[in-house]
Amino acid sequence: MVANITSVRHDFPILNTRLPNGQPLVYLDSGASAQRPQSVINKISEIYEHYYSNVHRGVHQLGDRVTSEMEASRSRIQAFIGASTPEEIIFTSGTTMSINLIAQTWGRHFLNGGDEIILNEMEHHANFVPWQAIAKERGAVLKFIPLTPDGRLDLEQYQSLLSPKTKLVAVTGMSNVLGTINPVEEMAQRAHEVGALIFVDGAQSVPHQPVHVVDSEIDFLAFSGHKLFGPSGIGVLYGRKKILETLPPFLYGGNMISEVHCDHSSWAQIPARFEAGTPAITEAIALGTAIDYVTELGFDAIQEQEHILSQYALQKLQEVPGLQIYGPQELEHRGAIFSFNIAGAHPEDLATLLDRKGIAVRHGHHCTMPLHQHLKIAASVRASLTFYNTTEEIDALIDALEFARKRLRLA
Ligand SMILES: Cc1ncc(COP(=O)(O)O)c(C=O)c1O
Known part of the structure; x- marks a missing residue:
């Protein structure tokens, strides 16, 4: 050891x-759910025992404390994955919700009939069904990168699938069954050459290998707290700021608005635009503690x-x-x-x-x-x-x- x-x-x-x-x-x-270190368990108890309250609302001292801790956690996540600003980090309930968020906002907004999404057969249903559903809705077409006999993506075939019709490549960083580590950096470069975006499902890769979204030119990255030695019920969607800013909200309600009138509403800036309602506060903060643990190790x-x-x-x-x-x-x-x-x-x-x-x-x-x-x-x-x-x-x-x-x- x-x-x-x-x-x-x-x-x-x-x-x-x-x-x-x-x-x-x-x-x-x-791979299903990792376990949590004592520091994460302690953090969860500390919050509930000493300063739990809602975030982004009250001016009282508890509200101040959880808000600043949650935002500090966002910044830790930003640094952990090499994002450019904390606004690019959206708290979600997990990888599944992060992928659905982009499928339902970017997909509904930008996909048109005949556009193509590149997938492959090793994807978890979470990085498969949301694309299948939105492609059906928008008349887009799914294309599949063939797998090699030893369970890797055939990159030559990938190259031949890419065309100006390609709008998105959705790929897992690491297969949850085969263990295959996919060359997402190379895939991102090739996707960008035809003007497509890349969505990386990092549920299995982020807990096991360093990622730098800017250096690797990743447009979207999703991962879950419970596989990263943190709490369940919390996850992350990273999106490039320039893209996120063009997207409509996913869920509507409190926290995600700028102004609400009887006949219309306007939306908050990112990341609040995508964080409607009370978030998983304790979990979001304790995810930062889990990331500290991984970083220290x-x-x-x-x-x-x-x-x-x-x-x-x-x-x-x-x-x-x-x-x-x-x-x-x-x-x-x-x-x-x-x-x-x-x-x-x-x-x-x-x-x-x-x-x-x-x-x-x-x-x-x-x-x-x-x-x-x-x-x-x-x-x-x-x-x-x-x-x-x-x-x-x-x-x-x-x-x-x-x-x-x-x-x-x-x-
Ligand atoms: C590769 C991969 N993607 C997505 C998911 C879905 O993650 P969650 O259930 O945390 O949303 C999993 C969970 O096993 C996974 O292994």
């Missing part, structure tokens, strides 16, 4: 608890540890008889997410038997039905790792898979 993260597990109280069946928890489901240490784990997991999983891992086999193209099947075993049976041994994994289609259709499978088991996991936990997974194989009479 990397030197400066040897004590990291102590920061996450849940990792040291025992499950109701007495087993120690082996949490291999951080540093992506060098995080990536070093995840590399060690990925190398070990890939090797060990490949030794399990009948086990097939989906996605790139070379570590340089993938993150620490391993989806697999074992010949003759139903993924739900595997996940249930692993749970008996205290191993928390996910099974199902992982909100990627088109990808599972592409792979010609109905479901898979997914172990998703992060910096607080250990090689001993991977050994526990391998032992539990052996137990499951015996139970299912595959061994």
